[in-house]
Amino acid sequence: MKGCAFFVATLLFSSVFLSCVKYESVIQGKVTYIAYYDDMEYVAKGAILQKVKIQDTNETIISGVLSDSLGHFVFDYVTAGDWIIKATLITEDAVYEGTSAIIHTSGEDEKDIKMVLVFKEMITNE
Numbered sequence: 001m002k003g004c005a006f007f008v009a010t011l012l013f014s015s016v017f018l019s020c021v022k023y024e025s026v027i028q029g030k031v032t033y034i035a036y037y038d039d040m041e042y043v044a045k046g047a048i049l050q051k052v053k054i055q056d057t058n059e060t061i062i063s064g065v066l067s068d069s070l071g072h073f074v075f076d077y078v079t080a081g082d083w084i085i086k087a088t089l090i091t092e093d094a095v096y097e098g099t100s101a102i103i104h105t106s107g108e109d110e111k112d113i114k115m116v117l118v119f120k121e122m123i124t125n126e
Helices: 002-019
Strands: 025-034 041-043 048-055 058-066 072-078 081-090 094-099 103-105 110-122
Touching: 025 081, 025 094, 025 103, 048 072, 058 072, 081 110, 103 110
Parallel strands: 025 110
Antiparallel strands: 025 041, 025 072, 048 058, 048 081, 081 094, 081 103, 094 110
16 A cells, blocks of 8 residues: 555656746857947947747746857746847947847757847937
C-alpha cells in the first residue's frame, strides 16, 4: 500500500511540475543604429530595450534592460510565448527607435536577434 501511495504522490507531483510555465528561454542580441548625419552603422551603447509580451492584440511591457558598451543585451528567464523587443537610443542630438519582429519562445530556447535602430527625431535645446 505504501508503494502505491508513493507512486500516486510522485505522479501528482510530476503532473503539477510539468504543467508549470517554463521560463528558461533567453532573448539576447546586439543593437546598432544608423546615424542620420552620415548613414553609417554604429553600436547603440546605452540603448533602452523593452521586452514586450504579445497576446492576441495586446502588448504588455514586462521588463527592460540597457545595452552594454558593445551594444549587447540579454533578457533571461523568458516564458514561452510571443514577444517583441522595442528599443530607443537617445544621443546628444537625436532619438533612434526600432522594434523587432515577433519572437516565439518555447520556454526552453535561446533566441539571438540583431536590432538596427533608425532616426526618429532631432533633440532641440530650447
